[in-house]
Amino acid sequence: MSSEALLIDELLKRITAGEYQLNEKFPSENRLAEEFQLPRITVRKALQHLEGRGYLYSVRGKGRYLKPESESIHLHLSGGESFTDKMLASGYDLKTVNLFSPDIEINQENQTYMLARLRYINEEPIAIHQSYVNVEVFPTIQNDAPTITSMFAYYRAHGFHHFTNNGAVLSVQFPSTDEQELLKCNNILPLICLESQTVCEETKKILERTCILYRSDKFKYRLR
Amino acid sequence: MSSEALLIDELLKRITAGEYQLNEKFPSENRLAEEFQLPRITVRKALQHLEGRGYLYSVRGKGRYLKPESESIHLHLSGGESFTDKMLASGYDLKTVNLFSPDIEINQENQTYMLARLRYINEEPIAIHQSYVNVEVFPTIQNDAPTITSMFAYYRAHGFHHFTNNGAVLSVQFPSTDEQELLKCNNILPLICLESQTVCEETKKILERTCILYRSDKFKYRLR
DNA sequence: TCATCGTAACTTGGCGCCAAGCTGTTGTGT
DNA sequence: ACACAACAGCTTGGCGCCAAGTTACGATGA
Numbered sequence: 177m178s179s180e181a182l183l184i185d186e187l188l189k190r191i192t193a194g195e196y197q198l199n200e201k202f203p204s205e206n207r208l209a210e211e212f213q214l215p216r217i218t219v220r221k222a223l224q225h226l227e228g229r230g231y232l233y234s235v236r237g238k239g240r241y242l243k244p245e246s247e248s249i250h251l252h253l254s255g256g257e258s259f260t261d262k263m264l265a266s267g268y269d270l271k272t273v274n275l276f277s278p279d280i281e282i283n284q285e286n287q288t289y290m291l292a293r294l295r296y297i298n299e300e301p302i303a304i305h306q307s308y309v310n311v312e313v314f315p316t317i318q319n320d321a322p323t324i325t326s327m328f329a330y331y332r333a334h335g336f337h338h339f340t341n342n343g344a345v346l347s348v349q350f351p352s353t354d355e356q357e358l359l360k361c362n363n364i365l366p367l368i369c370l371e372s373q374t375v376c377e378e379t380k381k382i383l384e385r386t387c388i389l390y391r392s393d394k395f396k397y398r399l400r
Numbered sequence: 401m402s403s404e405a406l407l408i409d410e411l412l413k414r415i416t417a418g419e420y421q422l423n424e425k426f427p428s429e430n431r432l433a434e435e436f437q438l439p440r441i442t443v444r445k446a447l448q449h450l451e452g453r454g455y456l457y458s459v460r461g462k463g464r465y466l467k468p469e470s471e472s473i474h475l476h477l478s479g480g481e482s483f484t485d486k487m488l489a490s491g492y493d494l495k496t497v498n499l500f501s502p503d504i505e506i507n508q509e510n511q512t513y514m515l516a517r518l519r520y521i522n523e524e525p526i527a528i529h530q531s532y533v534n535v536e537v538f539p540t541i542q543n544d545a546p547t548i549t550s551m552f553a554y555y556r557a558h559g560f561h562h563f564t565n566n567g568a569v570l571s572v573q574f575p576s577t578d579e580q581e582l583l584k585c586n587n588i589l590p591l592i593c594l595e596s597q598t599v600c601e602e603t604k605k606i607l608e609r610t611c612i613l614y615r616s617d618k619f620k621y622r623l624r
Numbered sequence: 625t626c627a628t629c630g631t632a633a634c635t636t637g638g639c640g641c642c643a644a645g646c647t648g649t650t651g652t653g654t
Numbered sequence: 655a656c657a658c659a660a661c662a663g664c665t666t667g668g669c670g671c672c673a674a675g676t677t678a679c680g681a682t683g684a
Contacts, residue, residue: 236666237645344623348616353409366590392572399568460636461675
């Protein structure tokens with residue numbers, strides 16, 4: 177194993193053992209280089225890796241600081257309940273921002289319109305919701321899109337009242353630069369990608385295909 | 401956004417668009433530095449990031465090469481079925497290696513014994529199974545441990561025949577150096593961590609607490 | 625004409641140097 | 655005695671230089 181990898185492990189041990197105070201100065205690159213008898217560049221790479229993972233933040237000229245660990249939100253990955261309802265039921269302060277852009281057009285091939293929303297909890301972005309709405313069922317979706325914050329509310333307004341989803345697929349991916357900006361995260365923060373279809377229980381019509389990108393560091397997922 | 405981040409995005413676009421041949425030379429650091437008018441060190445960082453994510457591998461003096469993308473295994477995250485049964489049912493060539501070590505002792509605090517197994521598919525390590533076996537139910541587990549490859553078989557041999565689990569919790573973490581060596585992966589490959597308890601249906605005894613670490617790049621997970 | 629060896633030109637890898645930012649201490653001026 | 659400015663010493667950030675490895679081409683010798 178490389179020196180860098182071993183240093184990362186050792187620093188993680190110390191961090192999880194509580195040896196460093198939150199928001200106080202982490203030992204500098206030079207200090208750690210001296211302590212571990214490693215080149216400063218090796219130490220810097222290890223520290224930058226820990227920054228990438230969200231443990232540290234740095235200010236040029238000042239130093240590096242330990243980030244407070246954010247509390248994980250427990251999310252049930254199951255059932256037809258909307259994300260909004262789940263969060264409200266658990267007492268979280270959820271906010272939704274519509275990421276409408278006039279540039280987005282209907283996908284002619286599969287007749288869907290992509291409507292994206294950014295979800296915040298406690299003023300922090302935690303998920304990107306991408307709904308690929310079935311244009312055949314909702315022909316005016318492109319015009320309606322700028323004002324929508326709840327898809328379920330939109331469906332109810334259009335006469336659909338009971339929903340289910342036919343399973344979901346979960347995978348892990350890294351964020352693109354756009355997603356990094358939206359979610360205010362680093363490029364090595366894994367995102368949980370959850371893909372499913374929302375179906376009307378009565379008519380069995382597919383209303384939308386959904387892709388939700390969750391920051392994996394903000395959630396623990398309960399499975400039934 | 402930094403130059404490095406934008407370069408990563410652009411190279412990923414090209415990779416997914418199929419612009420590079422598998423196992424053929426990827427453009428060199430100098431070549432890309434010239435093309436994008438960036439310092440070589442910026443290009444190198446971007447390429448090392450892609451290496452970390454598993455897209456590329458490098459040979460000093462020779463060059464960098466695109467790795468073939470491995471097929472994702474679809475795994476159902478549900479039910480009491482064992483991992484072994486699920487993989488065999490899907491036709492995968494699963495192999496299990498017991499990671500027995502005489503150094504591992506019974507945890508006196510919660511009376512469990514940690515038995516770890518490494519899972520291979522097509523000769524590639526894909527998951528680490530850690531079973532924290534209830535010593536009160538299996539007092540001879542420490543002696544039995546070296547020869548166990550199937551926990552369910554072990555339980556059946558001890559008179560337990562029907563199992564369930566009381567939900568599971570899924571989270572994402574990065575591998576430690578030990579886990580990196582076992583799974584033959586880089587330090588930024590996210591691992592899916594699935595924690596659950598295996599319970600005997602008849603007696604309701606907790607047989608084990610399980611923690612499975614899956615390479616997230618090898619699996620897509622189906623939820624019911 | 626063919627084979628072998630040496631060198632140059634390519635590749636990636638390891639680590640350092642200089643730049644930019646911040647803070648604390650000391651000296652000078654009012 | 656206090657306030658302000660300058661400088662030194664600390665911090666992290668950007669990028670380059672030299673080392674190590676591989677390959678291809680040209681020259682020399684048989």
